[in-house]
Amino acid sequence: MxxxxxxxxxxxxxxxxxxxxxxxxxxxxxxxxxxxxxxxxxxxxxxxxxxxxxxxxxxxxxxxxxxxxxxxxxxxxxxxxxxxxxxxxxxxxxxxxxxxxxxxxxxxxxxxxxxxxxxxxxxxxxQRAVAPTLYPDELRDEIDEVNEGVFHDVNNGVYKAGFATRQSRYEEAYTALFARLDELDERLENQRYLVGDHITEADIRLFTTLARFDAVYQGHFKCNRQKLAEFGALWAYARDLYQTPGFGDTVDFDHIKRHYHQVQTTINPTQIVPLGPEPSVWLTPHHREELGGSPFGPEGTAPEPLERPLRPLGPIDM
Ligand SMILES: N[C@@H](CCC(=O)N[C@@H](CS)C(=O)NCC(=O)O)C(=O)O
The missing domain is CATH 3.40.30.10 (Glutaredoxin)
Incomplete structure (x- = not known):
């Protein structure tokens, strides 16, 4: 390090x-x-x-x-x-x-x-004056515990499944991944965020894998027991975060799909990049506000909208 x-x-x-x-x-x-x-x-x-x-x-x-x-x-x-x-x-x-x-x-x-x-x-x-606290002292143990399971079974789990060169290793990773997603789905049924009432480091770590799930991992990495969009609470939770400033506006499906499908040629030798899924599904209502909680904490506010996209869009994408 x-x-x-x-x-x-x-x-x-x-x-x-x-x-x-x-x-x-x-x-x-x-x-x-x-x-x-x-x-x-x-x-x-x-x-x-x-x-x-x-x-x-x-x-x-x-x-x-x-x-x-x-x-x-x-x-x-x-x-x-x-x-x-x-x-x-x-x-x-x-x-x-x-x-x-x-x-x-x-x-x-x-x-x-x-x-x-x-x-x-x-x-x-x-930092901006009203920035959230993403790793509050009183929640650190719980955040660390959630992160540990999410890291091994979800963040890294999709890679373990996708790069497995033995059937048993793939099945092991796949089983642990979906067991953990089921557990998270249940956890999120009655609470808006993973730990406490506000967004924490734990939500950010889970979100970046969820954002790539249906676009890449379920097909390219064979994590295909079901799509994220076929979960209940977990899919609504992912959409809630996506629609929160700082999350969806930092997701670049073009870069995500091209990287995995064109760079990892042992898995996808044709380098064909899938066209779907349709990204607008991320903008459908999620109704998670009904669970209470507030994204940025009691005092915190949302970051200002981006003045321009993180990167220029256009012919460069071809
Ligand atoms: N490999 C890093 C974690 C970050 C990581 O794996 N980044 C990937 C991209 S998602 C990377 O840059 N890999 C090197 C490469 O692709 O050349 C670490 O374990 O410290």
């Missing part, structure tokens, strides 16, 4: 100093995009969006003019890893999310679970 941008030590929380590099396809990176939005850290930490399709040097900035990230001046994220450690910087791969120190061009961290916790905890002085 590399150092985190904590308030102390080598990497102080300093507005304008860091660039968050993500792929909008990646569920682990997607968490950090949501937290950055919910905390109102857009002006403090800038965002770089990679091409959803890596090349042999991994994540690249080919969506930017000239194929160069305008802030870092890099064509590939690996350059930040190598700026930090020219000898061994990429020996463990090049992954997103990554926080890069702009003045030195060095990778600060790619430790994804801590990136979101840090954005919530260490950047309080720079």
């Amino acid at each position: 590399v150092a985190n941008p904590t308030g102390e030590g080598e990497w102080p929380a300093e507005p304008g100093r860091y660039r968050l590099v993500v792929s909008l396809a990646c569920p682990w990176a997607h968490r950090s995009v949501i937290v950055r939005r919910l905390m109102g850290l857009e002006d403090a930490i800038s965002l770089a969006i990679t091409d959803p399709l890596q090349d042999d040097r991994s994540w690249r900035f080919s969506l930017d003019e000239g194929g160069v990230d305008p802030v870092l001046g890099y064509t590939h994220l690996e350059q930040a890893y190598l700026a930090r450690d020219p000898e061994n910087g990429t020996e463990n791969g090049v992954s997103v999310p990554a926080i890069v120190d702009v003045p030195s061009g060095q990778l600060v961290t790619n430790d994804f679970p801590n990136v979101t916790l840090d954005l919530g905890r260490e950047w309080t002085a720079h």
Whole structure:
């Protein structure tokens, strides 16, 4: 693990100093995009969006003019890893999310679970005034417990099923995944959010997998006992979050579908990208307000709507 941008030590929380590099396809990176939005850290930490399709040097900035990230001046994220450690910087791969120190061009961290916790905890002085508390002290044990099960069986579970090369491993992952989804579905029948009455880190971690479920995991990763849209509470919960500012406006189905179906050619050798599902189903009424709770806490408010989409849409998608 590399150092985190904590308030102390080598990497102080300093507005304008860091660039968050993500792929909008990646569920682990997607968490950090949501937290950055919910905390109102857009002006403090800038965002770089990679091409959803890596090349042999991994994540690249080919969506930017000239194929160069305008802030870092890099064509590939690996350059930040190598700026930090020219000898061994990429020996463990090049992954997103990554926080890069702009003045030195060095990778600060790619430790994804801590990136979101840090954005919530260490950047309080720079957050918007009415930002929610995503990891409140009194709920930490419960959030950690939920996250643990969700990580192994759901976030990572879909990958274990999808990349299994033995039938038994696939079946094991599939069984654990749907057992956990059934449990979450039941938990969410009478409560609006996973832990407490407001959105927490636990909801963000589950949401990024749910957002990809019907578009990718149920077909491409063979997680097909049923679609998310065939669950009751879980599907309504996912739509509730999607319709909350910071969630749906950070979901990019084009990047998501192209990344998995075109990059993971051992699973999808034809690289055909499915056209469905129709994204408007995410906007249907969910009626979850009837369960009480409030998304951003007693004092918190929603982040402002995005002035423009996270990335330009258009011919670049072809
Ligand atoms: N691999 C990271 C977690 C984040 C992750 O797996 N990101 C994926 C994208 S979803 C990635 O960048 N993988 C490297 C690659 O695809 O080249 C870690 O375990 O620390």
